[in-house]
Amino acid sequence: MPRWDRGKKHGLQNTHCVSQPEFPGSGRRTPKAGWHPPDLQPPWRRLAWSPEDDDRKVRRREKNRVAAQRSRKKQTQKADKLHEEYECLEQENTMLRREIGKLTEELKHLTEALKEHEKMCPLLLCPMNFVPVPPRPDPVAGCLPR
Numbered sequence: 841m842p843r844w845d846r847g848k849k850h851g852l853q854n855t856h857c858v859s860q861p862e863f864p865g866s867g868r869r870t871p872k873a874g875w876h877p878p879d880l881q882p883p884w885r886r887l888a889w890s891p892e893d894d895d896r897k898v899r900r901r902e903k904n905r906v907a908a909q910r911s912r913k914k915q916t917q918k919a920d921k922l923h924e925e926y927e928c929l930e931q932e933n934t935m936l937r938r939e940i941g942k943l944t945e946e947l948k949h950l951t952e953a954l955k956e957h958e959k960m961c962p963l964l965l966c967p968m969n970f971v972p973v974p975p976r977p978d979p980v981a982g983c984l985p986r
Contacts, residue, residue: 951978
C-alpha cells in the first residue's frame, strides 16, 4: 500500500491534507474525491505523465464536444420533424372533420328527400303490393361518431 493511502492505521498519515481544508473562492470545504495536490500525486501518475497525455486529453475532449453537438443537433432535427408531422396531421384532421360535417349534412338532406318521395311513390302506394315495407332505421344515427 502506498504511503499516502495508509493514514493513521499504520502510524503514517498524509501531512499535507487537513481534515477540512478551506479552498479560497471555491466554496468547498473538502477536497474532491481522488484529488491529490501535485506534489502528492501517486508515483505512477507523476512518472507516466507526458505532453502527449495532455494532447490526448484535449483531443478526447474536443471529440466528445463534437459528438455532443452532433447528438444535440440530431435530437433537434428529430423534434422538428415530429413537429412538422404533427402540424400536417392536424391539418389533415381538420379537413376530415369538415368533410364529415358536409357528408352528414348531405345524408340528412337525402334522407329527408327519400321520406318525402316515399309519401307519394306510386310503387309503394299500389294496392297490389302485398309486401310490407319495414321502417328504415335512421341512417344519420348510425354514421355519427359516438
